[in-house]
Amino acid sequence: MGNLPNEDAVRVDDALRLLPTVTVSLALQQNILASFDRVAVRRNAGLNGMMRRLAAAVWPGAPAWRPAAALAFSLVIGVVVGTLIPMENAMADGKEQAASVALDAPPSFDLDENS
Amino acid sequence: MIDPDTDLVARAGRGDRAAAQALMARHLPKMLTVARRMLGNQAEAEDAVQDAFLKLWTHAARWQPGRALFETWLYRVVLNKCYDRLRRKPAAKLDEAMEIADPAAGADDLLLGSALAKEIEAALTELPERQRAAIILCHYQGCGNIEAAEILGISVEALESLLSRGRRTLRIRLGHLRDG
Numbered sequence: 001m002g003n004l005p006n007e008d009a010v011r012v013d014d015a016l017r018l019l020p021t022v023t024v025s026l027a028l029q030q031n032i033l034a035s036f037d038r039v040a041v042r043r044n045a046g047l048n049g050m051m052r053r054l055a056a057a058v059w060p061g062a063p064a065w066r067p068a069a070a071l072a073f074s075l076v077i078g079v080v081v082g083t084l085i086p087m088e089n090a091m092a093d094g095k096e097q098a099a100s101v102a103l104d105a106p107p108s109f110d111l112d113e114n115s
Numbered sequence: 116m117i118d119p120d121t122d123l124v125a126r127a128g129r130g131d132r133a134a135a136q137a138l139m140a141r142h143l144p145k146m147l148t149v150a151r152r153m154l155g156n157q158a159e160a161e162d163a164v165q166d167a168f169l170k171l172w173t174h175a176a177r178w179q180p181g182r183a184l185f186e187t188w189l190y191r192v193v194l195n196k197c198y199d200r201l202r203r204k205p206a207a208k209l210d211e212a213m214e215i216a217d218p219a220a221g222a223d224d225l226l227l228g229s230a231l232a233k234e235i236e237a238a239l240t241e242l243p244e245r246q247r248a249a250i251i252l253c254h255y256q257g258c259g260n261i262e263a264a265e266i267l268g269i270s271v272e273a274l275e276s277l278l279s280r281g282r283r284t285l286r287i288r289l290g291h292l293r294d295g
Contacts, residue, residue: 008282022148039172040130
């Protein structure tokens with residue numbers, strides 16, 4: 001065990017420094033970009049692609065779940081308001097109020113002009 | 116911690132080719148180097164890296180920042196692709212490392228002494244997978260211990276143990292080069 005751990009580390013550093021540099025070929029870069037294009041074409045095809053484009057138009061830059069969640073949330077709010085509010089109004093005084101307006105009579109306003 | 120790649124990944128996920136190109140330019144050299152050193156073969160390394168980038172393109176739209184740095188995730192994907200290839204044909208790897216010339220690195224090999232470089236590469240290729248990955252990440256890619264441990268999905272102590280064993284094996288295996 002004559003070698004200290006640090007000495008081993010320095011030796012490994014020295015050895016690995018002698019390895020040749022790995023170069024990236026143009027063909028590899030082109031292949032990788034071609035795979036990106038294939039994935040992009042596949043993603044934009046079909047119903048999913050249409051939904052994704054629609055989501056991007058409604059809420060640019062956001063992931064698709066965000067506009068979907070906003071729509072679902074507003075739907076829930078609408079259903080809740082639509083079911084709860086009329087019941088509260090109906091239960092407020094328990095009787096219906098009838099209002100009638102005679103369309104052929106002249107309007108009469110009392111704006112306290114005689115007082 | 117701010118991930119410098121978050122915006123590029125999100126744009127690539129939306130089909131932005133320029134963002135994909137920028138991501139590739141930023142990470143491809145490092146990823147190819149890791150794969151090359153792990154597999155000891157340029158063609159295999161290029162295939163592994165292509166597979167990793169294909170996985171990146173298909174997952175970019177679902178990428179969630181904040182869980183891990185993008186680069187850490189990509190290193191992990193590349194290493195997993197390398198492990199898959201090593202397990203598929205374990206017997207062939209050393210022969211290929213010794214026999215197949217790397218045309219891209221030919222000039223460097225001549226300068227540094229191709230026999231020496233091949234000896235070192237063969238010693239590296241003989242290390243167990245996890246030790247090799249730890250040595251490559253920490254000694255060749257310049258990753259810190261915390262980052263390397265995160266990439267390998269292990270504790271820092273476990274990483275240090277892998278490094279220690281890997282360094283010792285390499286020292287023994289390459290000892291004659293120093294003496295000679």
